Amino acid sequence: MNAMDSFTPDQFESDSNNEDLIKMQHCPVRGQAKVALKSSRETQHAIRELRETLLNCGFCPVVNQCEFQEEFNLQIDMVIEEINEEWGW
Numbered sequence: 001m002n003a004m005d006s007f008t009p010d011q012f013e014s015d016s017n018n019e020d021l022i023k024m025q026h027c028p029v030r031g032q033a034k035v036a037l038k039s040s041r042e043t044q045h046a047i048r049e050l051r052e053t054l055l056n057c058g059f060c061p062v063v064n065q066c067e068f069q070e071e072f073n074l075q076i077d078m079v080i081e082e083i084n085e086e087w088g089w
Helices: 018-025 028-059 067-087
Strands: none
Touching: none
């Protein structure tokens, strides 16, 4: 469970009014963040499975000539770079 899932209105200081609480509960950023986190967990799972599958490459007779693995690594590098640029890093 992350901080967004465990957020409760009583975490605000006592001087916050109900209108502020309602606005926070219906925050569009909160909903989109949940979507992004769910997607990232699915991606993490897929990458973990891929990594386990890539262990088979050690048994492949053409591992030293594999163009797929080189191309895939380049694509991953590009995706990471795009994410960093999009996020502003």
